[in-house]
Amino acid sequence: MVAAAGSAVAGxxxxxxxxxxxxxxxxxxxxxxxxxxxxxxxxGLSTDGSVSRVVGPGAGTAVFNPGFFGTSAANFVLNLSxxxxxxxxxxxxxxxxxxITDVQGNRLEGDLAGDWINFGGATFFNGAISxxxxxxIVNGLFVGNxxxxxxxxxxxxxxxxxxQLFLDSPGGFFNSSFNQVSTGVxxxxxxxxxSMALLGLGGLIAGRRRR
Numbered sequence: 001m002v003a004a005a006g007s008a009v010a011g012x013x014x015x016x017x018x019x020x021x022x023x024x025x026x027x028x029x030x031x032x033x034x035x036x037x038x039x040x041x042x043x044g045l046s047t048d049g050s051v052s053r054v055v056g057p058g059a060g061t062a063v064f065n066p067g068f069f070g071t072s073a074a075n076f077v078l079n080l081s082x083x084x085x086x087x088x089x090x091x092x093x094x095x096x097x098x099x100i101t102d103v104q105g106n107r108l109e110g111d112l113a114g115d116w117i118n119f120g121g122a123t124f125f126n127g128a129i130s131x132x133x134x135x136x137i138v139n140g141l142f143v144g145n146x147x148x149x150x151x152x153x154x155x156x157x158x159x160x161x162x163x164q165l166f167l168d169s170p171g172g173f174f175n176s177s178f179n180q181v182s183t184g185v186x187x188x189x190x191x192x193x194x195s196m197a198l199l200g201l202g203g204l205i206a207g208r209r210r211r
Contacts, residue, residue: 011054011055011190012054012160012188012189012190013053013054013055013056013153013154013155013158013189013190013191014051014052014053014054014108014153014158014160014188014189015051015052015054015186015187015188015189016049016050016051016052016100016108016185016186016187016188017049017050017184017185017186018037018039018047018048018049018064018076018184018185018186019047019048019049019182019184020040020045020046020047020048020066020182020183020184021037021038021039021040021045021047021076021078021182021183021184021185022037022038022039022040022043022045022047022179022180022181022182022183023035023036023037023167023178023179023180023181023182023183024036024037024038024178024179024180024181025082025174025177025178025179025181026177027174027175027176027177031083031085032081032082032083032085033081033082033174033177034079034080034081034082035079035080035081035082035094035174036077036078036079036080037076037077037078037165037167037183037185038075038076038077038078039068039069039074039075039076039077040069041067041068041069041070043180044180045180045182046066046067047064047066047067047068047069047076048064048065048066048067048068049063049064049068049076050062050063050064050144050147051064051100051102051108051142051144051149052149053142053149053150053153056153056154057150058149058150058152059149059150060147060148060149060150061144061147061149062102062142062143062144062146062147062148062149063144063145063146063147064144064145065145065146068145072103073101073102073103073104073105074101074102074103074144074145075099075100075101076098076099076100076101076185077098077099077101078096078097078098078099078112078165078185079096079097079098080094080095080096080112080125081093081094081095081096082094082116082174085116085173085174087173087175090117090118090119090173091115091116091117091118092115092116092173092174093114093115093116094112094113094114094115094116094125094127095111095112095113095114096111096112097109097110097111097112098110098112098129098185098187102142102143102144103143103144103145104137104138104139104141104143105137105138106134106135106136106137106138106141106142106143106151107134107135107137108132108133108134108135108142109132109133109135110129110130110131110132110133110158110160110189111129111130111131111132112127112128112129112162113127113128113130114126114127114128114162115127116173116174118169118172118173121168121169122166122167122168122169123166123167123168123169123173123174124164124165124166125162125165126161126162126163126165127161127162127165128159128160128161128162129158129159129160129161129162129187129189130157130159130192131157132156132157132158132159132160132189133156133157133158134151134152134153134156136151136152140152154191155190155191155192156191157192158189158190158191158192159189159190159191159192160187160188160189160190161187161188162185162186162187163186163187163188164184164185164186165183165184165185165186166183166184167181167182167183167184168181168182
C-alpha cells in the first residue's frame with residue numbers, strides 16, 4: 001500500500017505557466033537589487049497563463065486569457081532578490097516569493113530560492129519552490145476565465161521547482177534598473193517528503209482497515 005501511495009504522487013501534482021509578465025528590476029547600486037514579475041495588461045504586454053491540478057479527483061486547468069489582469073481578482077506576482085552577483089561568470093543568487101490569484105481571490109503561494117544565470121543575452125532563474133500551499137477563500141475551487149479545479153490537493157505544503165523564468169537582459173546582467181521587460185515563468189509542485197510519508201502511512205492504515 002505504501003508503494004502504491006508513493007507512485008500516485010511521484011509526478012507533479014500542480015503546474016503553472018505564465019507569459020508576457022512585466023519584468024521589473026530595481027538596482028540598489030551595490031551589485032544587489034530586487035526583481036519582480038507581475039501580471040499586466042498594457043504597455044505592450046498582455047499577460048496570459050494557466051494553473052493545473054494534474055491528478056486526482058477535482059483535477060483540471062484554470063486558464064487565464066491574454067489581458068485577464070484588471071478584469072477580476074486574478075493576478076500573478078513574483079518577487080526575487082539578486083545578490084552575490086558575479087559579472088564575469090554571469091551568475092547570481094536569488095530568493096523570494098510568488099503568489100498566484102484566481103478570479104475569486106483564492107491564492108497559490110510559495111517561497112523561492114535558486115540561481116540566476118546570464119547566457120546569450122538572456123537571463124534565466126532556476127530555483128526550488130518550498131512551503132507552497134493553496135489559500136482557498138471561496139468554494140474550495142481555483143477558477144480561471146475558463147476551467148476550474150479543486151484546491152484540496154493532497155500533501156500540502158508542496159515543494160517543487162521553477163522550471164523556467166526567462167527574460168531578455170536590457171543593459172547587461174542586472175547592471176541597471178529596468179521595466180516593461182517581457183518575462184515567462186513556469187513551475188511544478190509535488191508533495192514535500194514529509195507529506196509523502198504521511199500519505200504513504202495513510203495508505204497503509206487504510207489497507208489494514210480493509211482487512
